[in-house]
Amino acid sequence: MALSATDKLLAGYLGFVTVVLVARGPLADGNAWLLLAHLLFGVALIGFRRLPRNATGPGRVVHTLYALLLLGALYAEIGIINQQVGLAAILRHDAVVQGWEQALFGEQVSYDWIRRFPSVFWSGLFHLAYLFYYAIVLLPAPILAVRGHWDGARGVVFTMMLAYVACYVVFLLYPVAGPNYAFPHPGGAVRGVWSARLVYGALDSGSSVGAAFPSSHVAATVAAVFALWRAWRLLGILLV
Secondary structure, eight states: OOOOHHHHHHHHHHHHHHHHHHHHOTTSTTHHHHHHHHHHHHHHHHHHHTSOTTOOTHHHHHHHHHHHHHHHHHHHHHHHHHHTTOHHHHHHHHHHHHHHHHHHHSSOHHHHHHHHSOOHHHHHHHHHHHHHHHHHHHSHHHHHHHTTOHHHHHHHHHHHHHHHHHHHHHHHHSOBOOHHHHSOOOOSHHHHSHHHHHHHHHHHHHOOTTBOSSOHHHHHHHHHHHHHHHHOHHHHHHHO
8 A cells, every 4th residue: 555645744754853863963862762752653654655555444543543643652752852952942033932922012912911800601612612622633543444434534634734734833942931930820710610620730731941932732633623614514514
C-alpha cells in the first residue's frame, strides 16, 4: 500500500524535529529517547507500506486513525524539547506576542476580561467550550470510519494534522508559554466552577510549555469542521 498524505506529512514533520534535536545535542535531556521514538515511527511506515493495497479490518483502522493516537505524544514532545530552552527565554517571546495583543485590543483580554466581568455563568460556558475541543478533534474521524466513510475519515485526519503540524513547527522555532504560565490564574467563583476546574486540571497535568501561539486548539477545531463540512455536512454544522 502506498503511503497516505498523513504518513508523508508526519514523516516530514518528524524529520524536521529530528534535525532540531540533533542540532541541540542528540544526547541532551532525553533527546536520544525522542530520536528512538522517531525511528519507531519509521518502522511503522514500513509496516503500512506492507499492507495490501485494499487493506480491510484492523490494518485499515490503524492506518486511518493512528495519527489521532500520536497527538498526545507529539504534543508532549514539544514540551520536552522546549524545557531545554527554559521558561525565562520562552516568556520573552510571550512579551512580544502580548505587545501585539495590546496593540490590537488595547488590553490583555485573556487576563482582563474574566476579572472585569467575573460571571460564573460565562466562565462555566467558555471553559466548557474549551473542553469540547477534545471531542471535536478526536471523535469525527472514528465516527466517519464506523459509517464506512473511509475517505472522509482520512480527509479529516489529514486536514487536522496539517493544522497541527503548522502550529507545532512554530512552537519549536518560536515557543510562547501563554497565559497559563505568563499570568496568575483567576480566583474566586469563576475559577471554582466545575468546567474551569477541569480545564485547569488538564493544563496542570498535560500542558506543554511553549505550545500556546498560534493556538493549535483553534487551528485544529477549525480544520476539523472544515473537513467535516465536506465529508458529512450535518456533523459539520453541529460542530460549528
